[in-house]
Amino acid sequence: MNDNVFEIDNVCRMFGQVTAVDGLTLSLGRGEVTGFLGTNGAGKTTTIKMLIGLIRPTSGTVRLFGRDPVESSVRARIGYMPEMAYYYPFLNVRELLAFYGGVCGMDGKLVKSRTDELIEVVELVDAAKRPLKEYSKGMLQRAGIAQALLNDPDLLILDEPFTGLDPLARIHFRELIKKLREKGKSIFFSSHELGETELLCDNVAIMKKGRCIYHGPVGRLAGDGGGNLERLFLEVLEKGGVR
């Protein structure tokens, strides 16, 4: 039995004449935490959009829990947090979670209990009645984390989750990710925060100009010589791959 939560096989995605993703092959195992790194425009967000079924690959295949992510029912098993907080400014966080719970087809009582629990986890209890338009960037990120966790997903896909979080919120978020990993959840997140990635990930995948130039454990990237992820990341980008 295949134990991967997603598999991307030789995927290309073109936008007109521009190749955003070029022959990408990548997979994520159950309970694995993988950081998705790369410079701006490397194809990370396009890859994530293909993973959640927002766009189709030009060629190649993407499988999510063995199925096409365009099928809406398979997305019941994922939680996605976008790069920017794209939420309805006229709702408060309770209404936002109630709305997404309804869209997920969850029972009203379950949504209510999950909402209470998650608002506490992301520390938005005091701001729960304020409309999202009054939230700071960090608070919106926390609301985003709550909506991604609402349906208790098996796979979390997070696009730049650390953006806008203050140091304390980062620590809480890091702890949350660790707890989720202990529960056997798979987590795939793109980030520019190499320090956080190093602390949290089993594996990293590094993208450059639409191609994956490294995918494997952080330890293998460091090799025998060790060194921090930032230096190694720059080396890999310069070389275009790992020996």
Next chain:
Amino acid sequence: MKVFLRRIGALVRLSLLELWRRNDMFVLLVLALVLLVPLSMARPFGAAGATRYFDEAALLLVWGYSLFISLGVGGRLFTSEFSSRTVYPLLAKPVSRGELLLGKYLGAVVAAWSALAFFYALWAVSSALRGGECLSACLMQAFVFHALFSALAVAAALCGSFLLTPSASTTLLAILFPAMFFFGRRLPEYAENVSGALRWLVKAFYWAAPHAEFFDMRQRLVHGWGGVDASVFLAVAGYGIAYSAVLLLLAGFLFNRKRL
């Protein structure tokens, strides 16, 4: 089925909340109140004929307001989702594009209908205050026809927002619907008076364009002529539902092809 209904219910609630928390909706309702009440209550020189003209003008205002609301909410349904990018986290949930379209459409229609019900209630109360019938069968028919027209206008605006820019689509429809409302029934007559390709063009337009005038019961209401026969009622209702369904299917097709 239960899950499907929960999804649709959540989307309907969202559309309603969005529309009712916008201040422009309240401005419109207050404006309606300020204009409609004096118009429908006026009794110039105590002459019944003149009163009817004021009544008709009030109903025409109701049509104008409801068209404005329908086109506004229909045109904004998805353009605001795209511009604010709220559609990304939404489509990452287990909801299909078809369900999203249907849920948002129904939400907009319910919002437009609630505004319409307010306008008609206002008109009915002022009519009752002048000694008229408050809840006649004709008024009920007029409301149902108007509600069906509103649903059609929302569907047209929604479909147009996928084809053109929101402002272009709304402007085009804001010209098309009143033009059909006032001149639609004269088109066959006009077609007979022109020749060649223009005749065919006018005929084709007559068959394809949405006939807003079919839903207009103002004259019957104001002059007390009574409602239409059941067969006519069903034919007009069927026309409105079928036209809206075709527009929704086209919008669904365009939404599925849209690059996100």
